[in-house]
Amino acid sequence: MTETTKIALNPNYKRIATEEAFAPQAVLDMYRKLYESHTLGDPGFDSLWGFYSTSKAARPSFIREKLADLDALRIADMDAAGIDHQIIALTSPGVQVFERDIAVSLARESNDVLADAVKRHPTRFTGLCAIAPQAPELAAQELERCLKLDMRGIIIHSHTFGEYLSDQKFWAIFEAAEALQLPIYLHPNTPPKNMIGPFVEAGLDGAIFGFGVETGLHLLRIITAGVFDRFPRLTMIVGHMGEALPYWMYRLDYMHEAGVRAARYECMKPLKKKVSDYLRENVYITNSGVAWEPAVKFAQQVLGVDRVMYAMDYPYQYTPREVLDMDAMDMSLEHKREFYQGVAEKVFKLR
């Protein structure tokens, strides 16, 4: 994963990477302690951070080192990979595995660490605000504080102790996000314990598959619960090519309509629009983890060029030369500029 040859910046657009991770060393230490304590009862967390916090293999060692850095190491990696700017957020599962009061204070501390780094490197970094969904009524307060720290969005790592934001107890978060015009990046977590069984027994609970399923399910729950009818100006972002929901759009629309018409589920009410309308109008996606022209172009085709952003997923998927593949996509310069720069500037108000 080391690379000595630098990739030149592209003269035609800034390369803005929009789903890049960090973690203060204190948080990494707490993940390790939590794993070693065996008290959480979350097989997904044990699988993820049992591996990343203890393994001596090259990949987890590299990731631990790079997650904790917000200065020279990170900027050198960005330079080597031709990345102009990172949108940075606390790594998964954020503070969402800790007891409520700890989670609230840890989110604050983590936001301060990130905001300080952004102040040191304002041309290279933009920060997203971590919150504790465990305390939805405190979200507005921390979001207002983060706005003053010049943060440009919110990071939430899918479920919190097996609960989803589709539950109305969390909707104060949406209310605050909409009012403050802060987009919510819904980032993967491992599936919760009442879902992870057949994934984890086959080693498929993490980024290879479980992450995407869990997060796609979460966004679909948010849509079908009517969140965007209640908060029509709310904006969300999902990575990994939209966690496959763009590919499923036709079936989602057909089966949602059929299920509602047949009144199959008490919990599934009519929506104002089709499921795919919310995906096109309230959601942006990034190609984190998927440096693959066919998928990028498919998503642009079905969602719109103004809905798809570049992301590297640093340091988890640090492939320095991937931007050369993305630069070489058979795509107009105008659309490539939107992909790398234009959409991100709009969503995160970078200008």
Added chain:
Amino acid sequence: MTETTKIALNPNYKRIATEEAFAPQAVLDMYRKLYESHTLGDPGFDSLWGFYSTSKAARPSFIREKLADLDALRIADMDAAGIDHQIIALTSPGVQVFERDIAVSLARESNDVLADAVKRHPTRFTGLCAIAPQAPELAAQELERCLKLDMRGIIIHSHTFGEYLSDQKFWAIFEAAEALQLPIYLHPNTPPKNMIGPFVEAGLDGAIFGFGVETGLHLLRIITAGVFDRFPRLTMIVGHMGEALPYWMYRLDYMHEAGVRAARYECMKPLKKKVSDYLRENVYITNSGVAWEPAVKFAQQVLGVDRVMYAMDYPYQYTPREVLDMDAMDMSLEHKREFYQGVAEKVFKLR
């Protein structure tokens, strides 16, 4: 769902629908009894057949009636929708929710019912053989019998009591399927009880999302367990645009390689090829439930035109006019003929 205007057959190709369902009335009655007995302990089955076997809404009533028919009703619907030929299989979850001995005999009876219908309507129907994965050592016997009944493949409805075909206890099925050159259609079931929690509480356990996730996960488990290294001439088919795995290919390859290299999971061993190679070389997909040009063309692009087949998913998704949308795709006649006819003729040996 009634349609009086017939769609003309297309003079340029046969329209062969490759994932079409039936169920003898006796099986439908057993599903209803099983649901009402509350003895299975499978929330997915209760959700699916609790709805389809008892609801008086238009959709489930239509589906019950049409599932049980293998004569005039079905052929009239095919004629109305411009379908030349159906590849027919026992509906989900097949016999996979019954006790072993019952399952074995019910599969035989069901296969006899289907084989008789194919004899009555040989130009309109082709049958797939149902088996009981509960008795893998008996699979070869029933498959040989089905071959004599002129069946052209095997239907398996994902998990069986929460177990997956990636478990070597089931590999006698793969051995027989490979030896007899019968492709296995891996059709959806609802997720098992140790996975379905966050799906079913939001009404997303069925065809809208849970089906696809469960079946995509199952195929991925089969691939990563090394089944296609052990049985390289084995062929599988998955519906619903490949249950999203084609869209995930880049990430599957990247993360499988990374996980194996870091030795993250004891159960995840190196494979002879990339995950995507097996998808391209051992797997065919159908567009059941997804009459949507962008997804069809994406799959053709990344898997190959010789890997993607048409399916209607009758009677669950009987939209008579959908073939007109598919006929109108911006696609060469040669590729459209492959999609509707050529690939299916090869896979099911229809000539």
